[in-house]
Amino acid sequence: MKKLVIYMAVLLAAIGISSPEASAQDKEPERIYTIIVDRFLNGNDTNDVNVTEDMDEAMPFGGDFAGIENNLEYIQEMGFDTLMLSPVFEKADDDYLGYSVESYEEIEAAFGGAEAFRSLIDAAHARDMEVVVDMPVTATTGYETLDDPELNDIQQSYYDSVQTEFIDLRNADNQARYQEMAQAFVNTYDVDGLSMNIVQDGLDAASFMPEGVKTYGIVEDESITAQGFDHMTDPAMRDAIVEAFSTTDTEIPDYPTDGSLLLADHWFTERFTTHAVEANMFPGKRISQLTAYFYGYPGAIAFQYGTEVAFSGDDIPEIHPQMDLWTDQEVVDYIVSINEVFSKHPQMYQGExxxxxxxxxxxxxxxxxxxxxxxxxxxxxxxxxxxxxxxxxxxxxxxxxxxxxxxxxxxxxxxxxxxxxxxxxxxxxxxxxxxERGFNNGYLYAGLLIFGGFGIFVWMAARRSRRR
The missing domain is CATH 2.60.40.1180 (Golgi alpha-mannosidase II)
Known part of the structure; x- marks a missing residue:
């Protein structure tokens, strides 16, 4: 019923709003849907490797590129125009996140390999969606390693389990080699952007990221500084957003003016919904309010898979459950509805x-x-x-x-x-x-006809019943 009311409101309001064709500069802000490839959906079980049926284990669940490609419509209907994928490179068989990289030259076979990866990218591009891939800083043969990575507790727990060493990206030789590798990856697969979970202070993306793609820096710790990325997250801003929308009556942070990437959680943080549950708040309403705030932002936002169905948790692996498309759709319907409204008016983001x-x-x-x-x-x-x-x-x-x-x-x-x-x-x-407009006579007359006709029908049925 609520969805019907929203649609009717949009229809009636559209009568009084001019809708000129959006100009080139009226492009909507980036709306990014972040996905752990293994934890979305299994579209092809023939490539399953070390898949567990125990949802509490930090082992692969079988999610792959085909599972994402099969559900692009679901993602796009909510307004997301960009996929941000966890690492896609050849990895250890018992690692589900993908940061235990064994080769940057090969696409992980358990995800479907290079052919399925290309198919996903082509399908996304056909829908005018972009694909961003998270680039690990995992040291493979030939890289000088970093002695003191800056990790939060969730990262530390994960990286201890996969025994990963990190590339020192302030080393000039490492920078040149990493940039060449990343450029080759971009050129080969035509990805639109690269993201990076930054674990080292003082980095400049221009010194190791390739040219011709958007770059996103994901910062988990306020002590880390970096530059050169097109978009970066701000840990303090994330904390303020979580504090504001996990409950009520809390000051909402003003939208930043520096182009920051807004998010409430990512794959190395606790889930946003966890805070709402701890505050004894209804998660659906909290997520809906958060989404409305995000969609009003004139910059880039990132929304983690499963937030729309209230995934929660504060540690690995519970923060990365299997995606569930068959749960209560109330929040999903709300997101679809507000996207239909905001996307019709991209000009609103362009002015003061x-x-x-x-x-x-x-x-x-x-x-x-x-x-x-x-x-x-x-x-x-x-x-x-x-x-x-x-x-x-x-x-x-x-x-x-x-x-x-x-x-x-x-x-x-x-x-x-x-x-x-x-x-x-x-x-x-x-x-x-x-x-300002008066009442729309056309709608008024239509309403009178509909309800009048219904009243006559009820009267005639009652009269006929009395005769019997």
Whole structure:
């Protein structure tokens, strides 16, 4: 029912919103879906190696490239335009994550090998999706090793189990060799980007990453500094996001202006949902609010596989369960719905932004766009909230049309020179500032016909029953 209401609100609101074709600069921000290849879905069991049926073991589950390719539509419908894959290189048979690299020249056979990898990339590209692969810094023969990698507790536990040594990427010879290897990989398979879990301080991606692809630096520890990546995560920002959305009534962090990659968890962190469970909050609502916040960000965001079905856990291997596409779809449906709204208006991300309110879990921001302005209203508090949205000079004769819930604010809903918006607890609305319109007579007449006809039908059926 809620999904139907959302769709109807989008349909009605669209009547008053101009929808010009998006220009080249109106491209949506990157929305990345991160996947542990082995822990997604098994699309071809003929390549299974050391697969366990014990879900508590840190052993392979049989996930492969075919399992991902078979479900690209599912991922894309939620609005994700980029896949970020865990390492795909030849690895030890008992390692499921893929950082125990044995050869950077070969694609892991248990994932389907080079042919299945190419097939996945081609299928993603056919859908205008991009593929990013995480590049390990695992030392194979010929690399000088790093003595003191900086690892968090989850990384330490994992790397102790696979007994991996790391490449010293501040060594000039290592940089040249690694860059050549990475460039050959990119050229051979036509991947669109490379990511890296950074375990060494003071790195410059320009000295070892190849050219012609996007680069993403994943930082797990605040003590690590790096530069040269197109996008980097900020551990402090991740902590603030988790603290804000795992519960209610907590200040929501302002969107960064430095192009940071936003995420709430990654494959070497605890799951976001774990914090919501610990706070005795309903995970579905927490994930929905988090997603709405992410989709309002004009930069890149990363969303880990299974978050949409409330995976939880705080250590390996429980943080990487087998993907479940057959569980409750309420959150998935919500993500699909808000993606349909946000993706129709990429121009909202291009202009200036103004924070109207940020207090106790209530975050309101205005997007100044070239044609229609938008206002994002996130009430992540435990009570109904109201906010006065200042009316600007160009707002004269206009109204606020809600695109997610369907709330309509007209000139009569004003306090002085401001629209008065009221939003229920743990809800999000996106308003478009449009020309004020009266009731749509066509919809009014249609409604009268439908309900009038239904009333006549009920009356006639009752009359006929009495005669019998």
């Amino acid at each position: 932004r103004e924070v109207i309110k940020n207090e106790g879990g209530h975050y309101v921001q205005r997007y100044h766009a070239s044609d229609v302005d938008f206002i994002l209203n996130i009430n992540d508090s435990s009570v109904t909230k109201n906010v006065e949205i200042p009316m600007e000079d160009e707002d004269e004769g206009k109204m606020l049309s809600g695109l997610l819930i369907g709330d309509l604010l007209r000139s009569g809903d004003m306090e002085g020179d401001a629209f008065l918006a009221v939003l229920d607890r743990e809800e999000t609305e996106l308003y478009a500032v449009i020309e």
